[in-house]
Amino acid sequence: MKDFPVSINGLGKVYKLYDRPADRLKELVFRKKYHHEFVALAGITLNLRRGETLGIIGENGAGKSTLLKIIAKTLTPTEGEINIDGRVSSLLELGSGFHPEFTGIDNIYFYGSLIGITPSEMKDRMEEIISFAEIGDYIHYPLKTYSSGMYVRLAFSVAMAVKPDILVVDEALSVGDLYFQKKSTDKILSIKESGKTIVFCSHSMYYITRLCDRVVWLKNGRIAMEGSAHEVTQAYETYQLKKEAAGQSGETVEKPATKGTSLILIKHIIITPFPVVRSGDDLNIEIEIEASDNAIPYRVASVLKRIDEINITSVGTKDHGALKGNRKVNLCFPSIQLKQGTFFFKIHIMDENFIHIYDSKASSPFNVPKETMETGFLELPYKWTI
Amino acid sequence: MENKLSLLKYFMVRDIKVKYAGSALGILWTFLMPALQILIYWFVFSTVMRVRPYSNSQIPYVYYLLSTFFFWLAVSEGISRSGAILIENAELVKKVSFPNIVLPVAITLSGYLHHFAGVVLAFIIFTFSGLSHIHMFFIIPVLILQIFFSIGIGLIMAAIVPYIRDIQQITGYVLQGMFFLSPVIYPLDAIPERFRLFVFLNPITVYIESYHSIIFKKQFPETSYIFGMIFISCLSLFIGIKVFNKLSKGLADIL
Known part of the structure; x- marks a missing residue:
C-alpha cells in the first residue's frame, strides 16, 4: 500500500x-x-x-x-x-x-x-x-x-x-x-x-x-x-x-434542504422583543420543536444572519446532551450588541453530530433602528488609547 | 480476468433476457424469423432461380441454405449490433468505470448463442435426412475461428461508430452486399470464373466454403482456406483489440 x-x-x-x-x-x-x-x-x-x-x-x-x-x-x-x-x-x-x-x-x-x-x-x-x-x-x-x-x-x-x-x-x-x-x-x-x-x-x-x-x-x-x-x-x-458586491451574478450557496415532512419539525420561532430590537436589549428566541418520533436524538443550531444572508454568528447546543421528543428551547443573547440593520435567525434541527439537517426555519426578520451616526451593524467592546 | 469473464457472462445473460423480456412468443422468435427468411430464400433461389447446390449431387437446396445460414446470421448480427452497442449503453459507459471491451464481445457472443439454436436445429434435420457424418464435428474449429473474426470486426465497429456515426447507416447495406457476395445462398461454382475473385474479397467466404466442404464434401477445407481463416481471424482480432483500446479512452467524451 x-x-x-x-x-x-x-x-x-x-x-x-x-x-x-x-x-x-x-x-x-x-x-x-x-x-x-x-x-x-x-x-x-x-x-x-x-x-x-x-x-x-x-x-x-x-x-x-x-x-x-x-x-x-x-x-x-x-x-x-x-x-x-x-x-x-x-x-x-x-x-x-x-x-x-x-x-x-x-x-x-x-x-x-x-x-x-x-x-x-x-x-x-x-x-x-x-x-x-x-x-x-x-x-x-x-x-x-x-x-x-x-x-x-x-x-x-x-x-x-x-x-x-x-x-x-x-x-x-x-x-x-x-x-x-x-x-x-x-x-x-x-x-x-x-x-x-x-x-x-x-x-x-x-x-x-x-x-x-x-x-x-x-x-x-x-x-x-x-x-x-x-x-x-x-x-x-x-x-x-x-x-456579488461587484454586481456580478454571484452564485447562491446551496443549502442542504430536506424535502417533505420531516421527522422533527420546528413549529414556532418567537423572538422578543419584536419587531424592533435596540442595542443592549436581551434578545430571546423561543423555539418550539415537534418530534414525530421520540427516539431520535437531535440538537439545535441557530445562525444570526443579516437580511442579505451574511452570517454574523452561530451557536449550537453542542455543550448540552442531545434532545429528544417535543421540546421548547430558549436561546438568549443578553444585551445584544447590534448596531443597525435588519436581521433574522435561521434555526436548524440537526442530528447529534451537527451534520444531517432534519428541519430548517427562518425567523421573522427584526429591525435594529439606526440610533447613532456610526456605520456598521455590530457593536464590539473597544478601547481607545489617546 | 475472472472478473471480466463474469462480467461477460452477465452482459450476455442480460442481452438475451432483455431480448425476450415482455415478448409473448419469447424464445420462439429465435426460430420464427430465420425460418421465414429461409422460406423466402428457398422459394426465390430454388424455385424461381433454379439454383442447384452442386451439379453432381442430389443435395436439396434448402439443406445447402441451412448449413451456413445461421453462421451468417451470427456474423452479421454481431457486426451490426456491435456498432451500436456503446451508443445504446452510453449511460453505463460514461458513468461506471468498467472494462468497456466486454460489451461488444458479449454482444457478439450472445448473437452466436442466440443463433446456435438454429444451427442445432439444422443439424437435427441433417441427421434425420441421413446427411450427417462424424466429420461434421470439424466445423467446430472453423466456428471458433469465425467467432474470433466476428469479435475482431465487432470491436473495430464498436470503437469507430461512436466517432463516425454515419458508418452505422451504411453497415446494413454493406452486410447485405456481403451476404449476396458470399456462397451462403449459391454455390461458388455458380459464379463465372472471372468474377470469383470478388467473392474472395469478402472475408466471410473462406469460412462459409469451409463449412460446405466439411458438411457436404466430407473433406477438410483446402489448405489455403485453413491458413486464410487463421490469418483473417488473428488479424481482425489483433486489429480489433488495438483499435478498441486506442479509441475507447475518449469514448466518455463523445457518447
Whole structure:
C-alpha cells in the first residue's frame, strides 16, 4: 500500500467541441482543426493521503465534476496522469448500471461485476446490502417495480457494500427518504472514521469545513487555493461576496434542504422583543420543536444572519446532551450588541453530530433602528488609547 | 480476468433476457424469423432461380441454405449490433468505470448463442435426412475461428461508430452486399470464373466454403482456406483489440 491512494500529476482535461458531428469526420479526413477547445481542467497536481477527506469547492463550471469523474475513472484526462491505488466507489451516479427488467439480486451481482467484484464475493455481502437497503422481499422482484426511494436505497447500499478504499461523493451526502437520509449520512461518516479516503465536493461550506481535512478551490479548471478547510472556505466566501458586491451574478450557496415532512419539525420561532430590537436589549428566541418520533436524538443550531444572508454568528447546543421528543428551547443573547440593520435567525434541527439537517426555519426578520451616526451593524467592546 | 469473464457472462445473460423480456412468443422468435427468411430464400433461389447446390449431387437446396445460414446470421448480427452497442449503453459507459471491451464481445457472443439454436436445429434435420457424418464435428474449429473474426470486426465497429456515426447507416447495406457476395445462398461454382475473385474479397467466404466442404464434401477445407481463416481471424482480432483500446479512452467524451 502506497501512502497516496490518489496521486494526480499535471492533470488536464480538454473537451473538443464540434459545431456539427460531421466536423469530427472532416477533421479526421483533412487533418485540419475543426473544433474549438474547452479547457475544463489544467495543471492539477494533488496527492491524497490515506484516510484524508479532501473537499473540492468552486463555482459551477469550475471543473469540480470533471475532476470527480476522473478520480472515479469514468473520464480519462487529456494530459497528465492520475494513479489510483485501491477500489473507488462513487456516489456520483447512483444506480447507473442497473437494469429495470432484472431483480434486485441480479442487479447487485451485475453491478459487482461491473466494478470488479466477483459474484462469490458479492454473495457474502448480499445479506448486508439487503438489510441496509431495507427493501425486504422486493429484492426478488424486477427493479421496475421499485419506488424511486427503494431504487436509490438499493443503489446506495451497493455502492457502500463494495467497501471502497476511496469514496467519491458529489454534493449529496444523504439520499432517499427522510429516514434513510440520516442513515446514509452516518454511513459516509463511518467510512471516514474507518480511515478511508474521501473526495467530497459541495457548495455547502458548512459541510466542507465540518468534514474535510483539506480543501481545494477550483477556479476555471485550475487550483486557485489549497489548504486547511477553514483557510480555503474563508477565502472562497470572501471571493464570493466580493463578486456579488461587484454586481456580478454571484452564485447562491446551496443549502442542504430536506424535502417533505420531516421527522422533527420546528413549529414556532418567537423572538422578543419584536419587531424592533435596540442595542443592549436581551434578545430571546423561543423555539418550539415537534418530534414525530421520540427516539431520535437531535440538537439545535441557530445562525444570526443579516437580511442579505451574511452570517454574523452561530451557536449550537453542542455543550448540552442531545434532545429528544417535543421540546421548547430558549436561546438568549443578553444585551445584544447590534448596531443597525435588519436581521433574522435561521434555526436548524440537526442530528447529534451537527451534520444531517432534519428541519430548517427562518425567523421573522427584526429591525435594529439606526440610533447613532456610526456605520456598521455590530457593536464590539473597544478601547481607545489617546 | 475472472472478473471480466463474469462480467461477460452477465452482459450476455442480460442481452438475451432483455431480448425476450415482455415478448409473448419469447424464445420462439429465435426460430420464427430465420425460418421465414429461409422460406423466402428457398422459394426465390430454388424455385424461381433454379439454383442447384452442386451439379453432381442430389443435395436439396434448402439443406445447402441451412448449413451456413445461421453462421451468417451470427456474423452479421454481431457486426451490426456491435456498432451500436456503446451508443445504446452510453449511460453505463460514461458513468461506471468498467472494462468497456466486454460489451461488444458479449454482444457478439450472445448473437452466436442466440443463433446456435438454429444451427442445432439444422443439424437435427441433417441427421434425420441421413446427411450427417462424424466429420461434421470439424466445423467446430472453423466456428471458433469465425467467432474470433466476428469479435475482431465487432470491436473495430464498436470503437469507430461512436466517432463516425454515419458508418452505422451504411453497415446494413454493406452486410447485405456481403451476404449476396458470399456462397451462403449459391454455390461458388455458380459464379463465372472471372468474377470469383470478388467473392474472395469478402472475408466471410473462406469460412462459409469451409463449412460446405466439411458438411457436404466430407473433406477438410483446402489448405489455403485453413491458413486464410487463421490469418483473417488473428488479424481482425489483433486489429480489433488495438483499435478498441486506442479509441475507447475518449469514448466518455463523445457518447
